[in-house]
Amino acid sequence: MIVDLLYYVAGLMLIAGALFSFLAAFGIVRLPDLFTRMHTASKAGAVGSGLALLAIALVSFETAVIFRALLGIIFFMLTAPISAHLLARAAYIAGYRPAKGLVMDDFEKSDHFRK
Numbered sequence: 001m002i003v004d005l006l007y008y009v010a011g012l013m014l015i016a017g018a019l020f021s022f023l024a025a026f027g028i029v030r031l032p033d034l035f036t037r038m039h040t041a042s043k044a045g046a047v048g049s050g051l052a053l054l055a056i057a058l059v060s061f062e063t064a065v066i067f068r069a070l071l072g073i074i075f076f077m078l079t080a081p082i083s084a085h086l087l088a089r090a091a092y093i094a095g096y097r098p099a100k101g102l103v104m105d106d107f108e109k110s111d112h113f114r115k
Contacts, residue, residue, distance in 0.1 A: 010055040017051030020044045033099040034091050042084035046076045 027040030050073045057069035092107055 006058050010058040013051045013055035013058070017048045017055065020048030020051065022048075024048060032101070034096050035088055035098050038084050038088055038091075042080040046080035049076050 021044070024041050024044035027044065028037050031037045031040060053069040053072045053076075057066045060066055060069070
């Protein structure tokens with residue numbers, strides 16, 4: 001009974017993870033500039049893969065698999081935002097600017113990125 005419930009919850013988590021991954025891929029194709037594309041790829045991609053790994057951890061009854069899945073989730077949640085931030089900073093320094101529809105560009109007047 002409980003095992004069947006875990007399978008249903010894991011299935012829903014896999015569907016939600018696939019939806020987040022699809023939204024990340026859709027955002028990469030449809031969003032206007034590098035920065036918004038990177039944002040959707042890092043956030044939605046990390047959540048989608050985290051949900052898929054959590055579903056694997058739920059249905060696996062082996063401690064080693066659960067431990068590896070949880071380590072994978074921690075790895076995604078720690079590295080995706082940091083790498084997106086560093087790539088966005090490097091792109092801004094290299095001369096890429098946000099799309100014209102952006103309301104505010106805080107770095108435009110800042111001397112922090114000028115070297």
